[in-house]
Amino acid sequence: MSRRLLIAACSAIYVFLMLPLAVVFPISLSSAPYMQFPPPGFSTRWYDRFFEDPQWIEATVRSLYVGGATALLALALGVPLAFSLARGRFAGRVLLDRLALAPLIVPTIILSVGLYGLFAKLKMIGEWYGLVVAHTVLALPFVVLVMVAGLRDFDRGLEQAAEGLGASRVRTLLRVTLPLLRPSLVSAGLLAFISSFDELVIALFLAGPNMTLPKKMFDNILMEIDPTIAAVSVMQILLVSIVLVLIGRFGRGLRDSAR
Amino acid sequence: MVGFTPSVGDYAATSPEDGGGEDFMKTRGFLPALPALILLFAFFLFPVVRMLGFSVEAGTLDWYAKALGEQLYLQVFWNTFEIAVFVTAICLLLGYPLGFLIATTTPGWATLGFIFVLLPLWTSVLVRTYAWMVLLGRNGVFNRWLIDVGAIADPLPLLHNLSGVLIGMVHVLLPYMVLPVYGAVRRLDPALVAAAQGLGASNWRIFWRIYLPLTLPGIFAGSVIVFVLSLGFFITPALLGGGKVMMVAVLIEQEVHQTLNWPLAAALSAVLLALTLGVYGLAQAAARQEARP
Numbered sequence: 001m002s003r004r005l006l007i008a009a010c011s012a013i014y015v016f017l018m019l020p021l022a023v024v025f026p027i028s029l030s031s032a033p034y035m036q037f038p039p040p041g042f043s044t045r046w047y048d049r050f051f052e053d054p055q056w057i058e059a060t061v062r063s064l065y066v067g068g069a070t071a072l073l074a075l076a077l078g079v080p081l082a083f084s085l086a087r088g089r090f091a092g093r094v095l096l097d098r099l100a101l102a103p104l105i106v107p108t109i110i111l112s113v114g115l116y117g118l119f120a121k122l123k124m125i126g127e128w129y130g131l132v133v134a135h136t137v138l139a140l141p142f143v144v145l146v147m148v149a150g151l152r153d154f155d156r157g158l159e160q161a162a163e164g165l166g167a168s169r170v171r172t173l174l175r176v177t178l179p180l181l182r183p184s185l186v187s188a189g190l191l192a193f194i195s196s197f198d199e200l201v202i203a204l205f206l207a208g209p210n211m212t213l214p215k216k217m218f219d220n221i222l223m224e225i226d227p228t229i230a231a232v233s234v235m236q237i238l239l240v241s242i243v244l245v246l247i248g249r250f251g252r253g254l255r256d257s258a259r
Numbered sequence: 260m261v262g263f264t265p266s267v268g269d270y271a272a273t274s275p276e277d278g279g280g281e282d283f284m285k286t287r288g289f290l291p292a293l294p295a296l297i298l299l300f301a302f303f304l305f306p307v308v309r310m311l312g313f314s315v316e317a318g319t320l321d322w323y324a325k326a327l328g329e330q331l332y333l334q335v336f337w338n339t340f341e342i343a344v345f346v347t348a349i350c351l352l353l354g355y356p357l358g359f360l361i362a363t364t365t366p367g368w369a370t371l372g373f374i375f376v377l378l379p380l381w382t383s384v385l386v387r388t389y390a391w392m393v394l395l396g397r398n399g400v401f402n403r404w405l406i407d408v409g410a411i412a413d414p415l416p417l418l419h420n421l422s423g424v425l426i427g428m429v430h431v432l433l434p435y436m437v438l439p440v441y442g443a444v445r446r447l448d449p450a451l452v453a454a455a456q457g458l459g460a461s462n463w464r465i466f467w468r469i470y471l472p473l474t475l476p477g478i479f480a481g482s483v484i485v486f487v488l489s490l491g492f493f494i495t496p497a498l499l500g501g502g503k504v505m506m507v508a509v510l511i512e513q514e515v516h517q518t519l520n521w522p523l524a525a526a527l528s529a530v531l532l533a534l535t536l537g538v539y540g541l542a543q544a545a546a547r548q549e550a551r552p
Contacts, residue, residue, distance in 0.1 A: 002462045010360045017379045020390030080291030088288020107491025109508040110528045114306035137303045198383040217385045233386040240381045
C-alpha cells in the first residue's frame with residue numbers, strides 16, 4: 001500500500017521534472033508569433049528563423065568550438081591531475097584535492113567577476129580562448145571526479161602484467177592503462193563539453209560582444225520572447241539526450257559517475 | 260559527481276601494491292598535477308583573491324561596513340539565506356522519495372528513473388528557465404488552464420516573485436539531492452530490512468527505524484550541497500525574479516555591470532564566499548566527526 005503511495009508521489013515529481021522539457025516541443029512547432037498554448041497551428045518557421053539568422057548560427061558555432069576546446073584542455077590537464085590524486089604520495093595532496101574541486105563550491109559569479117577584472121587588464125575580453133580557459137577551470141572538477149572514480153576501480157594487476165612482460169612504463173600507459181580507462185575518458189570529456197556548452201555566467205562577463213549560445217539565449221529571453229528560443233531549446237535538449245546516450249553506450253555508467 | 264566531494268582518504272583505498280611503475284608516482288607523483296595546478300593558480304585563485312583585494316584597497320574596512328551595515332544589503336543577504344533554506348527543504352521533501360524509489364526498484368526501472376533525473380540535470384538552465392516562464396507567466400500554460408476549468412477568474416502571479424524563483428531553483432537543484440539519497444539507500448545492508456520484515460515490522464516502521472536513520476548521511480550531504488549552491492545562484496533569480504527577488508549573486512552582477520562599484524562588489528563577494536565556504540567547511544567537519552568510530 002505505502003509502496004503505491006510512493007510511486008504515485010514520485011510520478012508527480014517526475015512530471016514536475018520533465019514538464020519544462022516537454023513544453024518547449026509543441027511551442028517550437030507553433031504557428032503563433034507569440035507564446036500561445038496550446039498552439040493554434042503547426043509550422044517550422046521558428047526553426048527556419050534560427051537557421052537563417054547568422055547571429056544565432058555564429059553563437060552556436062562559437063559555443064561548439066569553445067566547448068570542444070574546453071573538453072580537450074580539461075582532459076589534458078585533468079587526467080594527469082587525477083593520476084596524481086589517485087596514485088601519488090606527496091605532502092599537500094589533500095590540499096590539492098580541495099583546490100581541484102573548489103570551482104564546484106565557489107559561486108561562479110565570484111570567479112566571473114574576478115576573471116572579468118583580470119581579463120580586462122590582459123585585453124582578453126571577447127577572446128574565445130579566454131572563455132576556454134575560464135570554462136576549463138569549471139570543467140576540471142568533473143574530469144577529476146570521473147577519472148578518480150575510474151582509477152579507483154582500476155585493476156593494477158594488468159599494468160604489472162604488462163611491465164612484467166617487458167613493456168616500458170610509457171608503453172604500459174599508452175597501450176594498457178589509458179585504453180582501459182576509455183569509458184571514464186569518454187564520460188569526462190563529454191561532461192566537460194556540456195558544462196561549457198551550457199555555461200552562462202562566465203560568458204556574460206567574458207564573452208564581450210561575441211555571443212555564445214547561452215548568452216544569446218539570455219539576451220533573447222530578456223528582450224523579446226519569441227518561439228525561436230523554444231526551437232533552440234528543443235535542439236539543445238536533443239543534443240544533451242544524444243550526449244547522455246553516448247555516455248551510456250561508450251562511457252562509464254552514469255550511475256557510477258554519479259556517486 | 261555531486262554530494263560531498265570525496266576526500267583523498269577515499270582514494271587511499273586504491274593504494275596499490277608495489278609494482279614497476281610505482282617508483283615514479285611514489286617519488287614524483289605531484290608532477291602530473293603541475294599543469295592543472297598552474298591553471299588553477301593563474302585563473303582561479305589569483306583572479307579571485309585579486310578581486311577580493313579591491314574591497315580593502317582604500318586601507319579601510321569601510322566597504323564591509325557598508326555591505327554588512329546598510330539595511331538594503333543586509334536584506335539581500337537575508338533574502339538569499341531564506342531562499343536557500345526554503346529551496347533545501349523543498350528539495351529534501353521531493354528528492355528523498357525519488358532517490359529512495361530509484362534505489363529500491365528493479366534495475367530496469369532504476370535506469371529509466373535515472374535518465375529522467377539526469378536529462379533535466381544536464382539540460383541548459385536557460386532552457387528550463389525559459390520553459391518555466393512559458394508555464395508560469397500571466398498568460399502561461401498554468402494560468403490559462405486554471406481559468407479554462409474555472410478554478411480562478413484572474414491569473415495567479417506565479418512569475419516575477421518568490422514562488423517563481425523557488426520553483427525554478429528547486430527544479431535545477433533537485434537532482435543534487437536525489438543522487439546522494441540514492442547512494443545512501445544503496446549502501447544500506449538489505450539484510451537489515453529483511454530481518455525487520457521477518458520479525459513482522461510494518462513498512463512504515465521499517466522506514467522510520469531503519470531507512471531514515473541509516474540514510475541520514477545522504478540526507479545531510481544532499482542538503483549541504485543544495486544549500487551551498489543556492490547561496491550563489493544567479494540565472495534563475497535574475498530571470499524568474501523579475502527584479503523583485505534580489506539575491507546576492509544578482510546584486511554583485513549589478514554592482515559590476517551597472518553601478519561599476521568594484522570595491523562594493525568585492526566586499527559583497529567576500530562575504531558570500533565566506534558564508535559559502537563556512538557552511539561547507541562546518542558541514543564537512545560535522546560529517547567527519549560523525550564518521551569517526
